[in-house]
Amino acid sequence: MYQLNLGSLSLTEFLNDYWQKKPLLLKGGFKQFTDPLTADELAGLALEEEIESRIVSCVNKQWDMQTGPFEDFSVFGETDWTLLVQAVDHWHPDAAKLLDPFRFIPNWRIDDLMVSFSTPGGGVGPHLDQYDVFIIQGEGKRHWRVGMPDSNLQQMCPHPRLLQVSPFTACIDVITEPGDILYIPPGCPHDGISIENSLNYSVGFRAPAQKDLLTGLADHLIDHDVTGKRFSDNGRSAAKSVGAISDTDLNQVQQLLQQLVNDKTMLPHWFGSLITRAKHELDINEPDPHYSNEEIAEYLDEGSVLSRCGGLRCCYYQQTPDSDILLFINGDQITLPANELTTAQLVCDFTALAPEQNLHFTHSAERLMLLTSLINQGYWYFSE
Numbered sequence: 001m002y003q004l005n006l007g008s009l010s011l012t013e014f015l016n017d018y019w020q021k022k023p024l025l026l027k028g029g030f031k032q033f034t035d036p037l038t039a040d041e042l043a044g045l046a047l048e049e050e051i052e053s054r055i056v057s058c059v060n061k062q063w064d065m066q067t068g069p070f071e072d073f074s075v076f077g078e079t080d081w082t083l084l085v086q087a088v089d090h091w092h093p094d095a096a097k098l099l100d101p102f103r104f105i106p107n108w109r110i111d112d113l114m115v116s117f118s119t120p121g122g123g124v125g126p127h128l129d130q131y132d133v134f135i136i137q138g139e140g141k142r143h144w145r146v147g148m149p150d151s152n153l154q155q156m157c158p159h160p161r162l163l164q165v166s167p168f169t170a171c172i173d174v175i176t177e178p179g180d181i182l183y184i185p186p187g188c189p190h191d192g193i194s195i196e197n198s199l200n201y202s203v204g205f206r207a208p209a210q211k212d213l214l215t216g217l218a219d220h221l222i223d224h225d226v227t228g229k230r231f232s233d234n235g236r237s238a239a240k241s242v243g244a245i246s247d248t249d250l251n252q253v254q255q256l257l258q259q260l261v262n263d264k265t266m267l268p269h270w271f272g273s274l275i276t277r278a279k280h281e282l283d284i285n286e287p288d289p290h291y292s293n294e295e296i297a298e299y300l301d302e303g304s305v306l307s308r309c310g311g312l313r314c315c316y317y318q319q320t321p322d323s324d325i326l327l328f329i330n331g332d333q334i335t336l337p338a339n340e341l342t343t344a345q346l347v348c349d350f351t352a353l354a355p356e357q358n359l360h361f362t363h364s365a366e367r368l369m370l371l372t373s374l375i376n377q378g379y380w381y382f383s384e
């Protein structure tokens with residue numbers, strides 16, 4: 001189990017003073033850090049078709065970027081390249097545990113665990129990210145520079161698939177060692193150059209853009225065949241120019257759209273399902289044959305431990321203590337009665353359930369059916 005050490009800061013101080021505001025170095029953020037995976041294991045993941053990986057290299061000031069899967073790393077030589085593997089938490093349960101110390105931020109804001117292996121001189125170049133990230137130093141050492149957002153920085157493309165920024169002034173300039181953690185808010189330029197073979201773990205967050213939200217709302221309307229209200233214009237006066245779109249008409253169109261967005265009944269349904277959809281492939285293994293409710297009850301009585309499939313996104317929403325609970329799992333919605341909050345919390349707040357927590361599901365037929373169905377879909381599995 002990894003435990004986050006914020007030094008002299010309390011969690012509240014970190015959230016008030018640094019989160020989304022300014023970068024922070026947590027020297028020894030994880031004490032006595034042990035890597036959850038080896039560079040060889042990471043290379044093994046990059047062999048897989050369904051796992052997103054890329055190699056960024058810079059030789060003689062010439063940047064290059066290749067996408068995986070990769071079979072042969074020897075062609076890249078001993079220096080000046082970085083392998084980056086996305087959503088490692090979906091495929092490697094031990095690596096997924098690195099997300100747990102950051103779960104003071106809700107599930108829906110957490111994106112994935114990206115792991116990089118860099119040879120000496122390797123890095124992706126100075127760049128900005130749109131999202132918050134905690135970068136954990138694993139084995140090896142890396143020279144990191146991080147700056148504050150600066151509107152004078154110029155974006156440049158040294159390679160068609162690489163977006164970098166012009167040189168920046170660093171407010172953090174450090175050689176990170178195993179267990180050190182950098183927190184980098186969105187828009188802060190950063191650059192990490194490896195000193196020796198080095199593993200870095202990036203805990204990334206997601207922040208939907210207005211475009212994503214509107215697309216999600218539109219998908220919900222299409223999926224549920226909702227047309228909504230139609231434009232109406234009783235009280236119209238005769239148009240002076242029939243070719244013109246008037247401001248009065250535009251205001252009405254705007255109001256019509258706002259009514260849709262303001263609909264608080266619809267909001268949790270479409271947002272919950274949008275935000276729990278997986279961005280990267282999941283390692284789902286559906287049991288064959290499926291378990292019966294009775295078999296599941298037996299396993300739970302025997303004290304089995306349950307684990308959630310890595311990267312599975314689970315959230316719930318309950319408007320008031322008397323309202324039904326909307327449970328969202330991997331984009332699907334399940335409605336639970338108001339008094340089943342513990343059930344929703346067990347499913348959403350924990351990535352592994354201990355035997356005593358599991359007994360909760362044996363206390364009613366409905367809970368057992370829900371858990372059986374989650375296990376039969378490969379969303380939860382018996383890990384011990």
Ligand code: SIN
Binds near residue numbers: 115202
């Ligand atoms: C890396 O690990 O090389 C890249 C991490 C980042 O800069 O976002």
Ligand code: CO
Binds near residue numbers: 127128129190
């Ligand atoms: Co970055």
